Amino acid sequence: MTNFDLESYERVMASVLIAPDPIVALDALDADERALLEPIDHDGLRMAALLVARLRFERLMHGSARAGEWFESDPRAFTQAFKRYHASVPPLSTFPLDEARAFEAWVTSDGAPRSPA
């Protein structure tokens, strides 16, 4: 594997891990892209994707009291909103306050759900 395309590997792996269903995303790859990742444990891939989302959720909870209040008051609605946010907004933030700003911007954008606050 001396000519392994590292950049493509990382891009494809990241795209699968932030997809709503990583296995559906894996299956949708073309053969060359799929060969970059496989063979790979599908359960492990799903678990990694869950943890990527969970870490983002935690960043948001640490950065936004408003999001925390929404989650506390209506966990089902908040969870649905967070899933839509995670699926539609790339994870560009490493720090909680930046994640909070990105979430607030998404909430106030057209078509996004409104928090009760």
Place this chain on the structure above:
Amino acid sequence: MIALAFTLQPEERYLELTAPLHELVDVFEICPETTWRSDGAGRLIPNGFHAMFLARATELDKRCIAHGVAFSLGSARPDPARRAQWLERIREDRATFGFEWYTDHLGATEIDGQSLVLPLPLPHVDAAAERVRASLSALQSVVPDVGFENSVFYAQKGNPLDEPDFIASCLSVPRSHLLLDLHNVWMTAANAGFDPERYIERLPLERVIEIHISGGNVSDPAWLPSGRAMRLDSHDTAVHEDVWALAERWIPRCPNLRALTLERMEGTVEEDDVALLREELRRARKLVSA
């Protein structure tokens, strides 16, 4: 002498509850980026925990080591501006905390500007090892002794027992070290179905500067359509007896080991846990004093 270390975490309740334990250790391990925030203008500046951690270390005269998550050692094409920001912040923090060494995680967390935070597994190829070596060299411009932890990978291309050779290749840079996380080895072995001893015996043990021990939970079977439960790197339970056994067996075989660290995650410590953590630190002290 091998130092005993404990993690400081960015949560007031955690710091309050674990405060009586801090005198029992020699060193505090700090995740630098948990003490930062961005100022919105491209600079990383200290958040409130920066001063709290520094006050605790100063008050108790503790040494500090750094263990980050998101420097992204394995990124194929790291963002130069981000790298420069991080190195500047780490330089300032090293001057403040006196970090004796700086480790991060094997893997890539930053890809095309996206921050996944969970380290992505690297393929065991020369190009990936070269990226890790280049990143370690960049870190050495700020902290001379650097390294990485063997990460948990829930899904990995290739044979996990090939990883030790890849790690050795990544660590060919002088003064680059391995942080051997025994819980990570043990739980990855459980998830992937291999013998953790076979993995550890293949590692470059002379490069181990620090060992991590921690506990971890098992995932809810409802999380996966297959109903499978997987071991997690959650740092939220007692250290498993199997991990203690690995520590007892392998600590004497790491000739350049400088610290044994008990890790615990914020949000996982209640009053009832403090006695357990005290006992774990006592047991860990015995291991490094043996």
